[in-house]
Amino acid sequence: MIQIKDLYKVYEGNEKVEAVKGVNLTIKKGEIFGIIGASGAGKSTLIRCINLLEVPTAGQIFVDGVELTGLARRELRKARQKIGMIFQHFNLLSSRTVAENVEFPLEIVGVPKERRKKRVKELLELVGLSNRADHYPAQLSGGQKQRVGIARALANEPKVLLCDEATSALDPATTRSILKLIKEINQQLGLTVVLITHEMDVIREICDRVAVMDNGQILEVGEVNQIFVAPKSPITRELLGQVKLKLDPEILNGVGEGWVLKVIFIGPSAKEPVISQLIQRYQLTVNILAGNIKQLHDESFGELVIKVEGDENKIRQAISELLKKELKVEVLRYGSNVRAAL
Numbered sequence: 149m150i151q152i153k154d155l156y157k158v159y160e161g162n163e164k165v166e167a168v169k170g171v172n173l174t175i176k177k178g179e180i181f182g183i184i185g186a187s188g189a190g191k192s193t194l195i196r197c198i199n200l201l202e203v204p205t206a207g208q209i210f211v212d213g214v215e216l217t218g219l220a221r222r223e224l225r226k227a228r229q230k231i232g233m234i235f236q237h238f239n240l241l242s243s244r245t246v247a248e249n250v251e252f253p254l255e256i257v258g259v260p261k262e263r264r265k266k267r268v269k270e271l272l273e274l275v276g277l278s279n280r281a282d283h284y285p286a287q288l289s290g291g292q293k294q295r296v297g298i299a300r301a302l303a304n305e306p307k308v309l310l311c312d313e314a315t316s317a318l319d320p321a322t323t324r325s326i327l328k329l330i331k332e333i334n335q336q337l338g339l340t341v342v343l344i345t346h347e348m349d350v351i352r353e354i355c356d357r358v359a360v361m362d363n364g365q366i367l368e369v370g371e372v373n374q375i376f377v378a379p380k381s382p383i384t385r386e387l388l389g390q391v392k393l394k395l396d397p398e399i400l401n402g403v404g405e406g407w408v409l410k411v412i413f414i415g416p417s418a419k420e421p422v423i424s425q426l427i428q429r430y431q432l433t434v435n436i437l438a439g440n441i442k443q444l445h446d447e448s449f450g451e452l453v454i455k456v457e458g459d460e461n462k463i464r465q466a467i468s469e470l471l472k473k474e475l476k477v478e479v480l481r482y483g484s485n486v487r488a489a490l
């Protein structure tokens with residue numbers, strides 16, 4: 149759906165900044181693709197190059213088979229209608245109501261009034277804001293403003309939605325509700341979503357695949373599960389480590405070296421002796437650091453935090469086996485990279 153080939157972006161100024169340096173990426177139709185990296189990694193520049201809001205210094209961008217980097221201005225304007233975008237600070241027009249903000253892109257392309265009104269109504273229903281149509285942005289919460297942003301981005305029925313740190317200004321509960329909405333839209337409309345973030349939690353929540361970016365380059369690309377289980381670059385481990393420690397800081401103190409995993413059991417798998425199987429099959433030493441079993445409706449739901457020691461490859465194989473059993477595994481700390489995780 150989206151192909152980025154040998155992309156470079158250099159900002160010329162007093163100081164020359166090479167923000168994107170030779171990026172190649174292929175994003176598939178219908179997937180939610182995340183790009184994660186620390187501040188200054190070049191994520192915003194990269195995502196803004198996809199719809200040519202930022203003109204690349206070199207390289208090519210293809211969206212749905214069309215090379216955007218080869219289009220004249222008028223054709224580009226048309227192609228851009230098929231690419232919606234939402235922003236960290238929403239970018240709503242403060243003098244227009246919610247309905248008028250959503251209507252704006254339809255006015256620009258000359259959709260007749262009656263059709264515009266009908267489309268705005270549908271869009272506000274889709275994002276759950278029908279009862280706010282006549283409010284002004286200043287009267288809305290951050291989450292509601294982002295919902296308006298999403299409705300506006302979808303007005304011209306795009307095939308791609310670009311999300312530029314769309315939840316960074318929101319609290320955790322609102323972040324989850326906006327991510328849920330993006331996921332629903334992705335599934336209902338078959339939209340391809342590209343999002344950039346500096347938060348691993350966002351990636352874990354909704355992305356199918358992720359690219360890790362640093363210093364203008366892509367360090368690794370893969371399925372989200374695979375990156376969580378076996379991150380290749382120290383930067384990825386660092387990004388993962390920060391998230392995990394934020395969740396369970398006390399667990400990692402004073403337990404010595406070794407991998408620390410949180411294993412979450414749901415349903416039938418909760419009744420299997422998976423941990424003892426693991427010890428036998430992969431000759432690992434396992435210490436239970438914390439745990440509990442809860443009953444959720446008719447199903448058991450258990451959480452165990454374990455310290456695992458042994459051969460690193462066997463630990464990775466054991467994690468893969470746990471994931472195959474449909475258990476959820478979070479790596480709280482990587483044995484060989486304790487400092488990065490801390």
Ligand SMILES: Nc1ncnc2c1ncn2[C@@H]1O[C@H](COP(=O)(O)OP(=O)(O)OP(=O)(O)O)[C@@H](O)[C@H]1O
Pocket residue numbers: 159161165166167185186187188189190191192193194346
């Ligand atoms: N318009 C600009 N002019 C000059 N330099 C810029 C411009 N925009 C970004 N940069 C520089 O390019 C580099 C990459 O910035 P970019 O905003 O793309 O990174 P980022 O990963 O999105 O970071 P953040 O999350 O902080 O926005 C940085 O060094 C930044 O200072």
